[in-house]
Amino acid sequence: MLRIPSVRPMSRRSFALTVGLMSVIAVLVPWLSTAVPLAHGQDSSTAVAADSILRSPRTLEAQEYVLSADDHALLEEIQYGCFRYFWDEVGDPVPLVKDRRLGPVSSIAAVGFQLSSLPIGVERGWITRQQGEERAMQVLHGLLNRTDNKHRGVYLHFPDLNTAGVSLSGYEVVASTVDHALLMAGALPAAVYFEGEVAGLVDRLIAETDWQAFAVAEGQLLSMGWRPTDPRQPEGPGDFLTYHWKDSGDEERLIYFLAAGSPVPEHALPPHRYYETQRPIKAWQDGEPFAVTYPGALFTYFFSHCWIDYRAFAADDPAAFGSDQPSIDWFENSRRAVDTHRLRCEQQASVYRTLADGRWGLSACDGPKGYIVPNLQPNLIERDDWYEGTVAPYAAGSAIMFTPETSLQALRSMRHLVDEQGQPRVWRPVAEGGYGFADAFNVDLNWTSPDNLGIDQGPLLLAIENIRTGLIWKLTQQHSLTQRAIQRLGWQPYQPAEQDPAGKSP
Numbered sequence: 001m002l003r004i005p006s007v008r009p010m011s012r013r014s015f016a017l018t019v020g021l022m023s024v025i026a027v028l029v030p031w032l033s034t035a036v037p038l039a040h041g042q043d044s045s046t047a048v049a050a051d052s053i054l055r056s057p058r059t060l061e062a063q064e065y066v067l068s069a070d071d072h073a074l075l076e077e078i079q080y081g082c083f084r085y086f087w088d089e090v091g092d093p094v095p096l097v098k099d100r101r102l103g104p105v106s107s108i109a110a111v112g113f114q115l116s117s118l119p120i121g122v123e124r125g126w127i128t129r130q131q132g133e134e135r136a137m138q139v140l141h142g143l144l145n146r147t148d149n150k151h152r153g154v155y156l157h158f159p160d161l162n163t164a165g166v167s168l169s170g171y172e173v174v175a176s177t178v179d180h181a182l183l184m185a186g187a188l189p190a191a192v193y194f195e196g197e198v199a200g201l202v203d204r205l206i207a208e209t210d211w212q213a214f215a216v217a218e219g220q221l222l223s224m225g226w227r228p229t230d231p232r233q234p235e236g237p238g239d240f241l242t243y244h245w246k247d248s249g250d251e252e253r254l255i256y257f258l259a260a261g262s263p264v265p266e267h268a269l270p271p272h273r274y275y276e277t278q279r280p281i282k283a284w285q286d287g288e289p290f291a292v293t294y295p296g297a298l299f300t301y302f303f304s305h306c307w308i309d310y311r312a313f314a315a316d317d318p319a320a321f322g323s324d325q326p327s328i329d330w331f332e333n334s335r336r337a338v339d340t341h342r343l344r345c346e347q348q349a350s351v352y353r354t355l356a357d358g359r360w361g362l363s364a365c366d367g368p369k370g371y372i373v374p375n376l377q378p379n380l381i382e383r384d385d386w387y388e389g390t391v392a393p394y395a396a397g398s399a400i401m402f403t404p405e406t407s408l409q410a411l412r413s414m415r416h417l418v419d420e421q422g423q424p425r426v427w428r429p430v431a432e433g434g435y436g437f438a439d440a441f442n443v444d445l446n447w448t449s450p451d452n453l454g455i456d457q458g459p460l461l462l463a464i465e466n467i468r469t470g471l472i473w474k475l476t477q478q479h480s481l482t483q484r485a486i487q488r489l490g491w492q493p494y495q496p497a498e499q500d501p502a503g504k505s506p
Helices: 012-028 030-035 057-063 069-088 108-123 129-144 177-194 196-208 250-260 271-276 330-347 393-401 404-415 454-468 471-478 480-489
Strands: 045-047 225-228 238-240 281-284 365-367 370-372
Touching: 057 330, 069 108, 069 404, 069 454, 108 129, 108 177, 108 454, 108 471, 129 177, 129 196, 177 196, 177 250, 177 471, 250 271, 250 480, 271 480, 281 330, 330 393, 393 404, 393 454, 454 471, 471 480
Parallel strands: none
Antiparallel strands: 045 281, 225 238, 365 370
């Protein structure tokens, strides 16, 4: 990860917020000022007054997309590379998956994706059910049996790769609410699929998570995390991070969804907190309006969709919980966000060759000069940071849930992209020691990341499985926490009559 002086490797949101603050002093960091150019026409993002975002014919058409045999073959190849990462790049004796292939620690968020990868591996015949169940138990026992890797049940962002305990390798020692949420969400499909002891261990993880302890921000919103005074004692004295979860991107919604579904009344958050986060609606030029996120990077529109099947639900109802925020169909919202993002990439293809030939997808990833979190309007930060057009293949790939046709086009273009010597620029075959796509690439700079990241491989694997079989959606839906959260949040089944008749293209 990117190392800024006096700042340890950190979460994506912390990084985005840090870069936002640092933009005012970018002159002190020469490479930062050159890495974040402002886009052309940056004043084309406008706020939109809207009472609701409803399902459109365009989204319904995307939902009905039928994959061809060639599509399945391509997606199988991509998925297998992702799965092998989660199976092979693990510690010993506790097999926590690596944060990144070339790194020294695990990532608790990547462990969530690791747990969800196991049912996929079994169903696709890549491992046996016994192997998958044993791996899940090893991971969960390793985490739960230690006391130096969590604070009030919320796990450290970067645990030790081999012991699951605290790591003092130089990465931030923070009990991170969003990374813990990704761990918990990832554990739900494993619990339902393997049942028995695995389900019991996941129940324990859920019950021990004290969301109320982290609700320290104004309005009792959740802090992004807890930093102990002594990194070796996360349950000792320390301080909550001053940043908190106040918007309605995919990270925030996942956290508050899980907190609403807690089975322990003293740990659960009341459902109205979910509806008190901000939902600012904007549009790019004359395109479709949608609720935007802080950076506008694509991961902020698909993370929670890896587990929650928003297709099945109508636009939610904040008014029923005393909130004046707009009612939003979140599957529709992400489809609009992805289409707008793709259009903006297409418009920049003459500026950045990386974005030519149907390639698109800016998201948190490795960059030529360090870890990056791009900003793309419309967003809350109200600026574009293109990072020279660096593309992360998992971004368009994970968006396949909303835009299957254009995501497949992008995946094919990147899969077959070659360099000046005719060698694959982005693809690394499993047979040659790779895990499919490299984390990111930039044609203009003749650069390809040498690494793979767990939190990038993970959503790509899960999103593809969901569009192929719906497996992770179905398993997550069956868990009692999911059902409890849905009931408490007042979600209702989607009815075909609930449509936005416009459904215009961006």
